[in-house]
Amino acid sequence: MWVSLVTIDGGFENYLATQGFSDWDGTLATGRRVTAQLAAPAVGSAMSAVIRVELYDSYGRTTTIDLPVTLVP
Amino acid sequence: MTRNARVAVLTAVILVASALVAPSATAVDPDGNRVVVDHGLRPGPEADHASPSAARASAVAAAKAPKAKKKLKTLVVPVYWSGAGKDSSNATVKKRVKAVMKAADTYYRTVSRGRIGHSTTVLSWQKISRPPVACGISYQMEHIASKASARAKKAGKNPSKFDRVIFYVTQEACGADHWGVAGLGSMPGRYVWLEGTLATNVVIHELGHNLGLGHSSYAECRTKKGKRTVLAAAKYCATHDYGDMSDVMGNNPDAGWFSAPKLARLGWLKGKALAKNTSTRSKTYTLRPLSSSSKKLKAVRVKGTKGRTYWVEYRTRSGLDGRIGRGLEGVQIRLGKPSAFYGDSSVLDMLPGPESDWFDQHTVALGAKASWTSPEGIRFTVRSTGKTAKVTVKRKSAKAKKPSAPTPKVTATDLGAKVSWGYPKDNGSPVLTYQVRVRSSDGTSTDHDVSQLEKPTRTLTVPGLDPTKTYKVSVRARNERGTSSWSKAVSVKPLDVRPTVTFHAPAKGANVKGTVRVELTPTLAKGSAS
Numbered sequence: 001m002w003v004s005l006v007t008i009d010g011g012f013e014n015y016l017a018t019q020g021f022s023d024w025d026g027t028l029a030t031g032r033r034v035t036a037q038l039a040a041p042a043v044g045s046a047m048s049a050v051i052r053v054e055l056y057d058s059y060g061r062t063t064t065i066d067l068p069v070t071l072v073p
Numbered sequence: 074m075t076r077n078a079r080v081a082v083l084t085a086v087i088l089v090a091s092a093l094v095a096p097s098a099t100a101v102d103p104d105g106n107r108v109v110v111d112h113g114l115r116p117g118p119e120a121d122h123a124s125p126s127a128a129r130a131s132a133v134a135a136a137k138a139p140k141a142k143k144k145l146k147t148l149v150v151p152v153y154w155s156g157a158g159k160d161s162s163n164a165t166v167k168k169r170v171k172a173v174m175k176a177a178d179t180y181y182r183t184v185s186r187g188r189i190g191h192s193t194t195v196l197s198w199q200k201i202s203r204p205p206v207a208c209g210i211s212y213q214m215e216h217i218a219s220k221a222s223a224r225a226k227k228a229g230k231n232p233s234k235f236d237r238v239i240f241y242v243t244q245e246a247c248g249a250d251h252w253g254v255a256g257l258g259s260m261p262g263r264y265v266w267l268e269g270t271l272a273t274n275v276v277i278h279e280l281g282h283n284l285g286l287g288h289s290s291y292a293e294c295r296t297k298k299g300k301r302t303v304l305a306a307a308k309y310c311a312t313h314d315y316g317d318m319s320d321v322m323g324n325n326p327d328a329g330w331f332s333a334p335k336l337a338r339l340g341w342l343k344g345k346a347l348a349k350n351t352s353t354r355s356k357t358y359t360l361r362p363l364s365s366s367s368k369k370l371k372a373v374r375v376k377g378t379k380g381r382t383y384w385v386e387y388r389t390r391s392g393l394d395g396r397i398g399r400g401l402e403g404v405q406i407r408l409g410k411p412s413a414f415y416g417d418s419s420v421l422d423m424l425p426g427p428e429s430d431w432f433d434q435h436t437v438a439l440g441a442k443a444s445w446t447s448p449e450g451i452r453f454t455v456r457s458t459g460k461t462a463k464v465t466v467k468r469k470s471a472k473a474k475k476p477s478a479p480t481p482k483v484t485a486t487d488l489g490a491k492v493s494w495g496y497p498k499d500n501g502s503p504v505l506t507y508q509v510r511v512r513s514s515d516g517t518s519t520d521h522d523v524s525q526l527e528k529p530t531r532t533l534t535v536p537g538l539d540p541t542k543t544y545k546v547s548v549r550a551r552n553e554r555g556t557s558s559w560s561k562a563v564s565v566k567p568l569d570v571r572p573t574v575t576f577h578a579p580a581k582g583a584n585v586k587g588t589v590r591v592e593l594t595p596t597l598a599k600g601s602a603s
Contacts, residue, residue: 003591017589028595033577036591043586051579051589055572057597059488063572072584 001028002054003036016041046072103218106262109282110211113315114255116272117326121172131176138182141190145236149195152221154203157246163197169271170195176273184331185341199224208247210268211254237263244269258282274328277321286335287415289323291316293429301425304448316434317420319388319401327396330363333372333386334409338416342372350375355467364392375466378449384409387462400436404455404462423503426526436526446473446501473501475555481548483563487570487598493532494548502552509533514543540569570598
């Protein structure tokens with residue numbers, strides 16, 4: 001599972017920060033709460049962004065969910 | 074190592090060990106009684122080394138066991154000589170002996186319903202002169218009995234004053250790799266010799282010989298064409314000594330109950346507890362588990378033809394039978410002549426595999442709804458199992474036929490299907506195998522065999538199915554008489570359970586800056602974590 005902070009500018013996606021989790025290393029388990037810490041870059045003015053979660057299972061199925069946020073100075 | 078290889082090695086070891094240690098002439102004890110040499114008995118755990126759960130279970134059993142009307146005074150003499158030293162300190166060997174004799178006392182108080190028990194005196198290690206034969210108690214028994222009895226007398230305990238005398242020697246004289254004799258027991262009589270083991274099942278087994286009980290065996294029968302079958306004419310059947318895995322007089326390492334023929338031989342199964350069926354009319358019996366404390370019916374003796382007598386009993390994982398294998402749970406049928414002096418019996422394998430081996434001997438029972446028809450046409454049908462088992466005995470039954478098709482229930486699972494079915498009408502011969510066919514809407518088909526020979530089960534999980542396709546599932550059953558038709562097909566479309574995420578923080582549309590703390594909970598389908 002990848003948790004990222006992404007800005008979307010005219011169809012161009014810019015991944016500003018990303019953190020990975022996996023059941024292999026014990027950081028991911030179904031039903032267990034996960035905390036990610038993403039370092040947002042300093043910005044001169046407020047801009048739209050999303051927290052994007054891309055979750056894969058062992059059968060190769062993917063779920064992508066975007067949570068809209070505003071990146072502020 | 075494959076299963077067959079393990080069996081081959083085990084068989085070879087037993088044969089070699091038997092050839093090495095079995096005495097050529099019938100052994101006798103100091104009282105002139107026959108002695109049984111137990112070279113095929115596998116020692117289970119010692120009571121002193123039992124797991125905490127086993128220790129708790131034995132404490133419960135001891136508390137529940139009725140008080141003994143007759144306590145057999147038992148003397149245990151640990152023995153060593155130069156070249157076969159002590160295997161533990163005096164304090165430790167006494168502790169081990171007390172633990173195993175407490176377990177034996179509980180066992181006998183329970184299965185005899187308070188008729189007998191054991192009160193034990195244990196001596197410290199007694200040194201005797203080296204026996205003329207360096208290794209093997211079956212050759213040393215006379216020397217051990219004579220010298221150790223003299224030593225016991227000197228220590229103030231005269232063996233002739235005891236009801237039972239047990240000599241324990243270590244296995245050091247033969248070396249650690251020696252596949253020795255676990256024990257010897259007078260049959261009947263009062264002497265026991267133990268070599269290198271104080272296992273609970275071995276001690277109870279040898280004390281069983283002292284009561285006059287022989288071994289509990291397993292019948293391996295074949296048809297004229299050599300195919301395995303439950304029972305055939307005597308010339309097509311072999312008897313495997315110790316092959317009864319439920320009975321402590323067979324090879325139950327956890328000291329399960331004596332089987333019904335043994336209990337009857339001892340007079341411990343009579344009155345309402347044992348029914349005798351000679352009637353030509355169909356009759357249904359309600360059997361309590363053999364290991365229960367009930368005084369109600371526990372076994373039925375059924376007279377057959379050609380000198381056969383069938384014993385029907387019900388075994389559950391309870392009481393002293395608490396650790397029997399799953400394939401031993403249910404209604405068991407044995408052959409045994411009521412007049413047999415040693416209570417000899419052979420358990421019939423209701424689910425005979427192609428080869429008779431240690432694994433096959435662990436699945437012998439009839440479960441609920443199953444039936445078996447004897448060669449003379451007596452049909453035994455298990456109507457139900459639970460707290461009791463209802464068993465119908467019907468003579469002059471029609472010959473067994475192939476089973477009816479099962480009725481499957483199919484549940485969609487994530488990228489798969491779970492198939493289950495009830496026991497079908499087996500028409501007088503137990504179901505040995507099921508076959509599950511899964512046909513895809515694209516025309517491909519796979520078959521899955523579900524054998525009952527090692528682990529009886531009637532469910533199958535089929536993984537790896539395509540959720541974009543529909544599948545038709547059908548099941549058929551096979552018994553000794555043949556294979557049923559395929560059941561009506563049941564359709565199923567596998568689920569496609571994709572992973573999901575629940576956000577907890579930050580809130581939707583929140584302003585963020587610096588280090589952004591994201592909290593969420595992922596949910597993945599069972600078995601699909603990545």
